[in-house]
Amino acid sequence: MPCLPVLKPMPTLLFMSALVILSTQCRPEEDPHVVPEIRFPIDISKDETEANSTFEFPIVLNQSTSRDIMVHYETRELTALEGEDYIPVADSLVIPAGTATASIFVDIVVDDYMEEDEEFRVVLTGSSNATFAGGIQEAISTIRNDDSLFPISGGGYMSASSYPGKTLVWSDEFDAGSIDLSNWTYDLGANGWGNQELQNYTSNSENSYVDDGHLFIVARDEGTHYTSARMKSIGLQEFQYGRIDVRAILPKGQGIWPAIWMLGANFPTSGWPACGEMDIMELIGSSPNTVHGTVHYGADWTQHNYTGGGTSIPWTETFSDEFHVFSIDWTPSGITWLLDDQPFYSVDNAVTGSQPYPFDNPFFFILNIAVGGQWPGYPDATTAFPQFMAVDYVRVFQ
Ligand SMILES: [Ca+2]
Ligand SMILES: [Ca+2]
Incomplete structure (x- = not known):
């Protein structure tokens, strides 16, 4: 794209502003292929409560760039199970050009029943226009129990609801x-x-x-x-x-x-x-x-x-x-x-x-x-x- 627009006569102040804008958009010395690093070192540990029903995993670039960054990610089970403890996701997100942060959100299953503290992973499976800092591509999330009710299944023997000759x-x-x-x-x-x-x-x-x-x-x-x-x-x-x-x-x-x-x-x-x-x-x-x-x-x-x-x-x-x-x-x-x-x-x-x-x-x-x-x-x-x-x-x- 040409970077030398035709300059028309205008008041001095407005002219200077236009030059500044033109210089940031068209600096010829900027490397159009700078490849930022994605930093994803954050493990998340939160109580299983309504207030924490969505776990947020921040992704941070070491620098912004002039191109959109795309990151592919998915959740994987550890002791926490898909559907039972968290809602699995496998998706991509875009970190728009000029910005350096984004977040992955994972909904957890909130109930009143006592469980162990349970973990799942959020794994970055690939990216476009960026690399992974230190090769770190996963965060471990701990869902901390905060419940005291016992979960039980209703299975097992069930007796008759009536007996002959009895009330x-x-x-x-x-x-x-x-x-x-x-x-x-x-x-x-x-x-x-x-x-x-x-x-x-x-x-x-x-x-x-x-x-x-x-x-x-x-x-x-x-x-x-x-x-x-x-x-x-x-x-x-x-x-x-x-x-x-x-x-x-x-x-x-x-x-x-x-x-x-x-x-x-x-x-x-x-x-x-x-x-x-x-x-x-x-x-x-x-x-x-x-x-x-x-x-x-x-x-x-x-x-x-x-x-x-x-x-x-x-x-x-x-x-x-x-x-x-x-x-x-x-x-x-x-x-x-x-x-x-x-x-x-x-x-x-x-x-x-x-x-x-x-x-x-x-x-x-x-x-x-x-x-x-x-x-x-x-x-x-x-x-x-x-x-x-x-x-x-x-x-x-x-
Ligand atoms: Ca629970
Ligand atoms: Ca009962």
């Missing part, structure tokens, strides 16, 4: 937005209770909450102590006899002791074990594929006795993997324990022998995770925290 008399499906306090209240404290347990039970939402149709009870390592929750239906929901189904995912690990159980409603006046105890499900976290059903009884604690049985799923599985249904069929003639509708242990109403038979009275529910104790032992370096029990429903048919 559903009560259930908590945990479908409301919060714990139904017309069904449940809390035991608090408990550090050092009779079984030498370590946890302190709280009513804090970190230790019990309802999410997506499930009740979560969470055992946490608070550094100096453990917290958990123990919920009970005493004075609120009490039943005598019935088919009881509880669908749950259980925690695991050395020293972790989840339980789904019942005590006689006369516990406050008669005391334990005279009130009777029916353990629908107990699990010792170091044997995470075995559950136990037990009854405890005795006129007073010096005459405490118990009997029970267990059942296991294959050793390659655990009760943390998916839902199972823990049941008792409790009638005037005895109690049968079932796992996923398969009976595995029974007692009849002569089980207490010379001791009083307490299992002919109303009982209330208790759902809890204990940490440590004489039976499970204590957490060690192999025990992962937090641990949760997710309960899909508690149903009583009579």
Whole structure:
């Protein structure tokens, strides 16, 4: 393009301005082939929040040039997965002539569920009219977890919604937005209770909450102590006899002791074990594929006795993997324990022998995770925290 326009007479000031403009547009000494370096050394680490839902990766040229620069880029998975953790992109961007910066934007998937901190890469796959400084063509992005809710799948065994000759008399499906306090209240404290347990039970939402149709009870390592929750239906929901189904995912690990159980409603006046105890499900976290059903009884604690049985799923599985249904069929003639509708242990109403038979009275529910104790032992370096029990429903048919 010719650089010597015909100059027309004009006022001096305007003439000088025109010369300046002409000189910047047409400097003959400028190298039309200067090749800038692309600098892309920036790793990004941000919390997974709405405010950070788009991660920005700046690209900087060491100098601008008179030509457009084109950069091709794409995202690649590391521990963060396409679609699940971020929205994959593969595109090109233009750094216009005369400018030296641009940015790549990647949307991340924001949810409320706890995950590991996860990483993905943004890779510069090629460019036109520029080189890569130091050969660096990728940035690593870390999506930092800032959530505390547990993600679970709904898979696993689902029990029948009705039984011949029986009526559903009560259930908590945990479908409301919060714990139904017309069904449940809390035991608090408990550090050092009779079984030498370590946890302190709280009513804090970190230790019990309802999410997506499930009740979560969470055992946490608070550094100096453990917290958990123990919920009970005493004075609120009490039943005598019935088919009881509880669908749950259980925690695991050395020293972790989840339980789904019942005590006689006369516990406050008669005391334990005279009130009777029916353990629908107990699990010792170091044997995470075995559950136990037990009854405890005795006129007073010096005459405490118990009997029970267990059942296991294959050793390659655990009760943390998916839902199972823990049941008792409790009638005037005895109690049968079932796992996923398969009976595995029974007692009849002569089980207490010379001791009083307490299992002919109303009982209330208790759902809890204990940490440590004489039976499970204590957490060690192999025990992962937090641990949760997710309960899909508690149903009583009579
Ligand atoms: Ca999350
Ligand atoms: Ca549910």
